[in-house]
Amino acid sequence: MGDWEVFGFSALVVSLIVAGVKRNSIANFIQDFKDVSSLAKALIGIKGAERKNKTVITVLSDGVSHYPDRPFLLYQDEKYTYRDAESESNRIARWVKTNSDLSQDETVAVLMKNEPSFIWMWLGFAKLGVGTSLLNYNLKGESLMHCMRISNARYLVMSRAFIDIAKELLPELQQLGIKVWVLGSVSNGTKLPDGMVAMDTGHVTGNPLPVDHLAPITHSTIASLIFTSGTTGLPKAVKVPHKTPIKAHYAWSLCGGLKPTDVLYVSLPLYHSSGLLNGVLSCLSAGCTVALAPKFSASRFWDDIRKHKATAFLYIGELCRYLLAQPEKPNDGQYPSPLRIAYGNGLGADIWERFQKRFKIEKVVEWYTATEASGGFINTDGKVGSVGRYSWLAEKLAGNCVVVECDFATAQPIRGSDGKCKPVPRGETGLMLFKLDNFNKFLGYRGPSHQTQNKLVRDVKKTGDLFFNSGDLMMIDVDGYVYFKDRLGDTFRWKGENVSTIEVSNIMNRLPSIMECNVYGVEVPGCEGRAGMAAIVLQDGHNLDFKHLYDHATNHLPDYACPKFIRVMLEMDITTTFKHKKKQLVSQGFNIETISDDLYVVDKAKGAYVQISPNIMESIQQGSFKL
Template sequence: MGWETVLYSVLAGVVTAPILIKLFYPHFLTDARFILKSLPITKLERNIKNNVSIITRFIQQAAARPDRRFLMFEEEVYTYRQMDRWSNRVGHFFHGQGPRAGETVAIFMLNEPAYLAVFLGLSKLGTTSALLNSNLRSKSLLHCFNVSGAKNLIVGKEEALRSAILEILPELQQQGVTVWVLGDQVQENGLLPLEERVEAASGEPIPEELRADIKMKDIMAYIYTSGTTGLPKAAKVSYARMVYASMFFGLSGATKDDVVYCALPLYHSAALCIGLAGTVETGCTWVLRRKFSASKFWDDCRKYNVTVVQYIGELLRYLCAQPKRANDKDNQVWGALGNGLRPEVWSEFQERFGVSDVVEFYAATEGNVGFVNVLQKFGAIGYASPLMRKLRPCNFVKYDVATGEPIRDENGWCIETKPGENGLVIAPITQRTFFDGYAGKKALSEKKILRDVFKKGDGYFNSGDVLFMDTDYFVYFVDRLGDTFRWKGENVATTEVSQVLSEHEPIQEANVYGVKIPGYDGRAGMASIIVRPDHSLDLPKLYEHVAQYLPPYAVPRFLRMQQAIDVTGTFKQKKVASVEEGFDPRQVSDPLYFMDTSSKTYRPVDQDLYDKIIKGEVTVN
């Protein structure tokens, strides 16, 4: 064969290849773009294989760029070197107190630099940190602490946190728990001052041998999530999971030169896993706010020269609800990274504030399936072509709307949906797509696993989430199934709320569910209530009760007074019909009430109030 023939053959291949690709696999180019955008994942998988943890990466970054700004908080600035030495002092002090690699220390703090110093310092010892939700009180708080198995508890300096711990201190003391408190005014018996002791400790590096036996499968943190059992569950966050979480900054396009803003709580995986781990991996600067403020958000971005912001969907909706300002686009923010963003807010946010890139992702703290919209497809959470699902296995299956359970065929196997249909997303549990589960009884983890899905003996993680995949394989979030719904960016467990309601003497039974409100992300809590015979319900007292014993996001926004609650043959409360009826007085003949935060009570819902809520004239806080 002459060179002319070879040349013509090559040219013919070059000309016809795109045509053949388009004809036989039209999504090839999209796959190629997605793979190129996802290259940061390969480095992280090498880190996992080589046992290079986030702590190792933090120490490496502190050595390589010690004077680079690591954290900005209010008027405080900490370099990588300063945070490294601070966390060393924490580690040296606690090493002298007894906690060793593999043991657990609980943290109950609000966002502040000390939180990061404590977490990093404990992690340098190889200990596990249990990150307690700072909104929890009473029984829920004690439950979450007990699940962790910790014998040491570190409490932030705020009076509200200290008061919450004093409420359960007798139980903690009975268990032999040591309680350490930050701040200067520590006088209560049983609370030990921590700050001066840490300041007096050595800032020299923590000996690596103290954590030498820690492997990627070991647990770095417990992050609490709500499940169908009611009380929060402690999701196990392994060292490998933290490494995977660090990929989101890189996938969003963030580099060491970026300044990333976070106003989300550190007890959440969005802040700790994605924010802290992403900062450590990229070597960028992280701006942390004590608490989210819609009115101060953009002022902060200008003050700190922020280039990327972290969000949950509700957060960006709050920003768009703020009065328009002439300087709305006066910022350096080019990217937003987060999840739960509704399409109507997405476009308004980008147009109003001039943010060019929105990188929406889908993930769960304990889950083994995730998506990232690195291709900037409007409204999507990611891309899942057949090739992508081979590389990152997951499946979309048919489900029963009433029960939330997968529908099975005549042979007992789950049924996969087709592009263009809603499906329950599940993922096989393998060494690569692992499910760490929850602390405590094995049954808690087992409830999230589907068995014998496509063949005998297989196991799949059940996300409990319904997603939609279009014919181009872009994936969109639809809804969450089961007894858990999302409100204010938090998971609300209906059985936990029902339990608190039922502890109020006049209430005999409560059925809790979430209802949709136009213009709001997630679902607002609603409770159908049966009052005990010969009792009357004092609404201000009920308001006081739920406000005291529930986190703010879990307090029911609506009440429905019923004579009886429908149940299934196995005595499970039926929710589907109640969810559909919502709080519309035209569909519900029972008395309806709306939470009035200004007067601290519940007031009746009539047609006028209902219309105002639907139109957005009355805010649901």
């Protein structure tokens, strides 16, 4: 899609309007036209930003020029203006220029928690044209070193909280020629471990940088490496150029946008794209205020919203479920400023309306994309469970995505006799592919080239075209609403049928006794495919009625999708962006000798789930226990 000439009232569009009205109801077509028009405006804004070569640094400069004293960052009891952001990032850039030989297009690794210095660091390096490799501070040992090696960084910048971790890795870091900078001054006679240098910017001036210090960056300059969550293997490093956070800002505009008077509460980690791109940097583009939390806390969340007078917040994954599980309070839904928008992805359809009603959120905006994806969707009208719309009119005008049949084992499309991919009809689930062209690009991962190549699909609709493989199962209904169904790595087969882990989780989560549920498939000797297991965490003070649990599952799910095993856990193992980890759970299977959690198996004769004893486990392994 391009500028207005693409969407202008040409003969093509007029003919499409006539055809659309004949094909759809008037109400549907009016909504289609509104959706396409708002998307066109956003795309024009993005194209205009590219023509002006807008970067995050030019956005900051504009903010400092027009509203220097407007609050930009609220952090606990601290407040920083747009002028402060400029000064603090200048100090970082000056110190780096004086104390290193870093040059443009290099990358430094950053190991920091959510704190103001993280933002000043990001902006300071960006001014020098140096990219920041944003490390997940929860990683340790080999996983952390893997990210360091992929980064190709010669420097690691970290806060003092990670000195002990760095000490353990120092021999390997030095072997790779990586120098360690520790942010902050050394005082009271304390001494940093040998091999670490204090990055003390306290006495560095925050005055504007000399022109020869500023790098000639463009909207295509790589600003960061952001790592995938690593739920299915080691994290991959996604290349993020300056235009990506600019596009994130325009995505907000599709749902009304952030206003200069808004305060956006961000409790997600800044090393992740949601917290940084949709949060801090989108606020920078909008000229509004970000209220940053050190980390997500379900018990402190709403108090922080009130303290900072937030009007919007970000969510992801199970965060909303954790908030809903908190005991009800008299001031639930009471705020000093109206709570306009909850913006994020992964809100379960089973709790959507309860969550929105209890906490009096004016608008929930669910979206779908990935850090590296070339496309995505955004739900602008609050349709419960949907991630947005892909209308008939958008399909005819743009054709920038397609849902196709796929092989669930290989996560690759199934091709027809003509060699092209086979689209699925609306209302059916398939693999989502996004078209790649000069506007919608996939820059790939830093590291082994096969990781990038594995995400590309050629000759999808016609010879020579190129698409991005999302790896996700999606469904577009007859009205154009798009629904995320599952990740291909999570979906499994049992009795010759494909089982959606998310569909099963949503059903199980309807039981009041279950706080959260993680569904996956485990191998059973002598059986093809994998049998479903539901790992669950109970609500405080609740117990499971295993007869009722069996009845609930069998009444709402086909037999092949009903969990065959139940694992009751005290706490769910999740990533720092609230995605359920499955790899270790899958590998542990249903072995009661190595699992300390209580394990249960379906007993169809009793019409209930029963606890697995040594005798039952042996009969399952021998194939004499009927699943």
